[in-house]
Amino acid sequence: MARHFDHKLEQQQAPAFFVHGPSALARLAFFSAISLVLLAADSRLQYLASVRQSLQTIIHPLQLLANKPSQFYRDVDEYFSTHNHLLNENQQLKQRVLTQDVALQKLNSLALENDYLRQLLQTNNALVESSVVAEIMHVGRDLFTKKVIVNRGEMHKIAAGYAVVDATGVIGQVTRTYPLSSEVTLITDKSLAIPVQIERNGLRAIAFGHGRDNTLDLPYLPANVDVQQGDKLVTSGIDGVYPAGLAVATVSHIEITPDSPFARIICIPTGGIESHRHVLIVSIPSVEALQKKAMDNPDKLKTDPIEVPTKVPAKAPAKMQLNNTSKPHAPE
Template sequence: MPLGTLDRTPPPFFKQGPSALTRLAFFATLAVFLMVADTRFKLTGPLRSAAALALQPLERSLLAPFEGYTTLSDYFGGIHRAVEGRNQAEHKLAAQAERTMRVEQLERENARLRELLTLRARLQVKSRTAEVLYDSADPYTRKVVIDQGSTQGVALGSPVVDDTGVIGQVTRLYPLTAEVTLVTDKDAAIPVLNTRTQQRGAAFGHPNDGGMELRYMAGNADVQAGDMLQTSGMDGVYPTGLPVAKVLRVDRRADSAFAKIVLAPIARPDSARQVLVLEPLALQLPERPKPVATASDDAASGATTGRPRRPARKGARP
C-alpha cells in the first residue's frame, strides 16, 4: 500500500472526553478539596490507617534484613566494646594494684624513716642516714653494701643501726660505698650487757643457730630465756644502750664449763633498707694528755743519749 494513502488522523477513541486543560483544572480542584476536607473534617484519616495496617506486614518483611544486619552489628560491636572495656579495666586494676603496693611500701619506709629520725634525736653521737644497696656476693658471709662511703665522712668501724637495734659494723670502706658486716656474720662480735642482771658478755654471730650466740658464759651464770642484751660501750665503738639481741634458750651442759646461749637479733639485719651510720665512740673521746717529764725520765734520757751526769757540788742544795 502506498504511504500516501495511509490515514494519519488519530482514532476516534482519543478524540472523546474532555480536553487536557479541563482535566487539569478538575484534578487540581479535587486535590484542593481533598486537602481541605482532610484538614477540616479528617476524612482521609481512616483510609490512611487502613492502608498502613494493610501494608505493615509488607513493610516489616522488607525491613527484616536491615534490622537483622543492624542487630548483628550491634551484638558483635557490643562484644568488642565489652572486651575492650574488660581489658582497660584489667589494666587499670593492675596499675592500681601496683600503685597500692608502692604506696604501702612507701608508707612502711616512711614509718621506718620516722623511727630512724626519732632514734637519731635520742642518740648523743653523730650519725648519717644510708640505704642498703645490695647483699654481698659471698654466700658464706652476712654482709651488705650501703650507699655512703669515705667521701660522705663514713669512718672505718662505724656502727650501723636501724630503728630497732644494731645491724652491724662498717668493715670495709670505699669512696662512695661501704661494706657492713652484719651481727649474724660468723666474724662479728659485740660487747653486750644483760639489762636484767647488768652482767657483761660478748655476743658473736652464729647464722646457723638462731642468728647470734653469747659465748664464754659460765654454766651457772644468771642468764634466762627472754633476757634483753644491749651494747655495753666497753669497746669504744658502739654507744651504750643500743638493743642487740634477746636470749632464746640456754643449754647448760655438764661436760662443758660454759653454757650454750642462743640469741635472736632485735634488729632486722637481712631485711633492713634504711639505716643510720654512727660515728665510732673512740673518735668522740678526748685526746690523751701527753705524759709530764720527771727527773727520772731526764736521767733515763741522758743515759740513752750518752751524756754524763754532772756531779753535785758540796754544799749545794739538793
C-alpha cells in the same frame, strides 16, 4: 666438615708459628702462681686495700646500673600503692611521732639533768654520736659471710669501725669503706663480736655471730650464769664502737650440759637484719678527737676516766678503745 674448615680458619688468624701460645700447663702454672701471690698479699699483708678501692670506683657505676631494674620495680610499686594504704601509713606515722615527741620531751629534760649531775660530779660529758642514714644497695654475694653493702662511703665521711643500727637494734659494723659505698659486716657474721650487757641484771658478755644461721652465741659464760630465756641484750658501750644501750638480741635458748663448764646460749638479733632497706651509720668520736678536745679544755683533763681507775669497768674486752663513762651500770 664445614665446621672443621671453619675451625681451621679461626685458628689461622694468629701468626702460624705462634698459633697456640704457651702450653695450657704453663698458663695454668703462671696464673695460679699470680693468684696465690694475690691471695697471700691480700689476706696476710693487706697490700691491696688501695687497689681494691680504686677498682671499686670503676665498678660502682656498673653496680648502680645493675640496681636499676629492682629500683624501677620498687618505684612503680610505690607509685601504684593505694590511697587507703597511704592514709593508713600516714596515720600510723602520726601516732608514732606523737608518742616519740612525748618521749623526746622527757629525754630533753633528762639529758639536761644528766649533764648537770655530771658537772656536779666533775665527770666527762656523755659522748655525742653523729649519724648518717644509708640505704642497703645489696646483700653480700659471698655465701660464707654475712655482709651488706650500703650506699655511703668515704665521700660521706664513713670510716671502718662505725656502728650500723636500725630502728629496732644494732645491725653490724662498717668493716671496709670504698669511695661511694661501704661494706657492713652483720652481727650474725662469724667474725664479728659485740660487747653486750644483759638489760635485767647488767651482766656483761661478748656476743659472737653464729655464721650459718641468723643467731648469736654467748660463749664462755659459766653454767650457773644468771641468764634467762627472753633476756634482752643491749650494747654495753665499753668498746668505743657501739653507743651504749642499743638493743642487740634476745636470748632464745639456754642449754646446760653436764659435760661442759659453760652454758650454751643462743640469741636472736632484734634488729631487722635482713628486712630493712635503710640503716643508720653511727660514729662515736675517736680517741684522737677526744684527746684533742681534752687538750683544748685542760680542766677536763684531770677528771679523765683513764686516770680514775674506779670508773673503768672490771671486765673490759681486749679491744676496748676508750673509756665511756656514759654507761648506766658503771660500778661506783
